[in-house]
Each structure stands twice: as structure tokens, then as C-alpha cells.
Amino acid sequence: MGQTGTLDKAATAAGRLILEAMGEERPARSLSRLNDSPRAVRLLRELFTVAVRRSFVGRDPRDVTRYVRDLLEYQTLPAGGELARQAEAMIRGAIGEPELAHGVPELRRFELICHVIGDLTRPPGVPAAELFALVDQAEKRVARFDRPRNRVVGRRSM
């Protein structure tokens, strides 16, 4: 039940890979297989930020707690412990409390990103057009933050 007509909607190869993965039966698992592509991982991080902000900005932060519990229970993952706190920290980190997510290990971040993106942005819960818009916005964020003048890694010239 893959989606059709989506692969030309993304500007980058990484975006096309993500759209392809989102069309699979198990999007989180498919997204997690993109971990060997640095560009796809980079784009997934921005897609996570965009999707979370569209879903939770302006809402009661307690909705994040409820959403995480519901998501983990749906995935039959432990919903009452550290995993839930890490997921909440990741989501709240993306909507304005970045210090909360500093302690989350890198691998766990990626796994949670795959789960949340697979849940928040997947058709038919989210219309396909909105998914394309999200990926497009994430690609623009990657392009913006990866410009040489916006890079914060290394020493900048005076």
C-alpha cells in the first residue's frame, strides 16, 4: 500500500527517501532504516521539529504527556518510565525547552524521532499534501541551517 505520486514532491534525494519510507506499512521502522544516510537523518531531525511544532505549539504542554503515553501504549512500549520522559523531553525540547532534551542519548533520539514522525505525519491521519509541505519545510530548514554562514561548527572568521 505504498503511496503513489509522491516521489517527485521532494526536492532532495533524502526527502524522496523519507516520503518513500512514509508510504510503507510501518513508517517508523522504514524511517529507522535510513540511519545510514546522514542527509536523511539530518532531514528527519528537521522534519521532527516541524511536525512537532505544527502539532503542539499553542497547546497545553500536558497534551504532550498524554500524547506520549498514548503513542507508547499503542506501540506496546513502556509508557510509564524513562522512555516516556525522554519522549516528552524531545518533544518539549522542540517547542521551546531545549534544555530538557540534553540528556537523551543520540540513538534514543533517532528512534523516538522515527516513532513520532511516523505517527504525526503519516497519511491518512495527515493529508498527503500536508506531508509534502512538512518535508518541503524541513528541506528548507536544512538548506538554511547548512549554509556556510549559518554553520556554527568550527571557528568563524571575524
Next chain:
Amino acid sequence: MSKNRRRSTQSTAAIREQLSDTAGTSPTVAGGRRRSLQPTPAAPSLAADAIEEPAPGASNGRRRSIPPAEADPHWDAEGNRRSAAAEPPAERGRRRPAQGQPEGAGAQPRLDPAEPERAGRGRRRSAPDAGTAAPEPSAEHTVGALSGQLPHGTEYRAGEISTEAGRYLRRAARDDAPARFGAPTGAVDDAARQVWEIAFGLVVRRRFEPDSPLAEISRTVATAVHEHAAAGLPALDAEMLVRHALGEIVPVGDLPGDVLVAVHLLLFASIADELALGDEELDAIVAEAEEKVSALVPA
């Protein structure tokens, strides 16, 4: 800050006793989305290759809400509170058993010089008579170096702090105790943990309403974390404990014991300072916590 988070390797099975009441709230998904429940169980692993999702038949539907039947890790199915005897700190505070009584596998010899003196005052060392002797208190009821239980022969008086744990908590609130790094260094028994936990719940509920804005809670927690920066309190865990004390269903299931004690002590101190509690008010809160613990733990 995150580098200072102290995480023990304690398993989920060794969850501490929580005593605050939790009011069930029905879980809702952001945006009101629901999905059907996954029919096939998956291993609780998040490894990249192990990401398992619901069966295809359920994947396109909305997630079905599950009733908040979260098993309280502190009470068993029969309604009895689970013993926390497996906790290492409690084992350190265990009193030496009477002669003839088999010593528990986890019991360790007392190293605290204060304990033999206390134990030798009025404690029977001979084996109890099966017919007449009072039952030996379990590990949960033992008196440790820093105990939340009343010394023998004393009675509670309203508004007066009676236990070592209560006095320690008052000193912590008055910035007079060596608790600035979190948990006290000596042995702590379960009753002391309960006193601190209940006192924490009392002061949290005095400070916040159950539906207080999360930003207000976060601000108080951030202030406490900043005030006690040396302790490296985990901000999100502290916030979760505050919300748990207010009756929310939050993921506090596997918090390490040292984090619990540190948050209960230091946030109690910070909130007491925020409320500008006077000495009498502070003593009344601690004494009320002691009284509740004494009602929970039979002497």
C-alpha cells in the same frame, strides 16, 4: 546540567513507594486522534531494527485510547503495599535481627556507631516467645540511622516534629542540613523516605492547584534546580514528581531512589522558601507527614 544527572542502574522492580494520591485522567491524544490498539505484542525495545509497529490492519486506523489502568507500582493486586525491602539503602538501615531469627540475605552489618547504642537500650536480644512476644517488625519498619519512625516510648504531639527524618527535613528547609548534594550520606530507612515524600506532597499541594499551568510549575522547578545546582537535579524528573504529587498521571515509574530523595528534600526546601513558611507552619507540615506515615506503618 544533564551531565550531573545521577542515574543508578536500579531496575524497574525496585520502584520506591509512592504515597500521594493520583487522580485518573483519561488519556487523550493531541488533536483528538485515536488509533486502534495493536493486537500483537512487541518487545519493549527501541533499537533501530527492532522498531515494531502495529499490524497493517490497525495502522491506518486511529489509535484507541486505553483506559488509565496503569498499575500502581507501589501496590500489589491484593491492595497491599509492596515492600521496598529490596532497596539497598533500606538494607543498610536494617536493624540487626534478634538471636535465633534468620538474617536476611541482603542484610549487612551495621557500621553506624549510633545504631548499637540505640539498639541496645531497650531491645530484646533473646528469641521471642512464640506465644507472647510481639511480632518482629519487618525490614520496612526497622529503625535506621535516619529513621522516620518514632523512637520507642515516645508519642506524637500535634505540630511537633518527632522523628529524625522530620528533623532532617526541617534542617534541609532551613538550609541547615548537609543535603545540598541531594540525598543524605548516611543510611535512610523506608519510613524516612515516606516522611519526606508525604511532606513533599503536602507542600506541593499547598503551592499549586491541581490544574496549575505547567509553566508555573516549570518555573518553580527551574528555580529549585538553580538554587541547588550542586545537586544536579534533573529538571524534567523533578517536574514529573511535582505533577505526580498533584494527581496527574505522569511517567515516574522507574525513577532512581537517589533522585527521588534529592527531589523530595531539595524541592521541599525550595517551595517552603517560595511560600515563606514560618517555623510553626513548617513544623506543622512535617509533623503531619510523620503522622500520616505512622498511620500507614503500624508500630
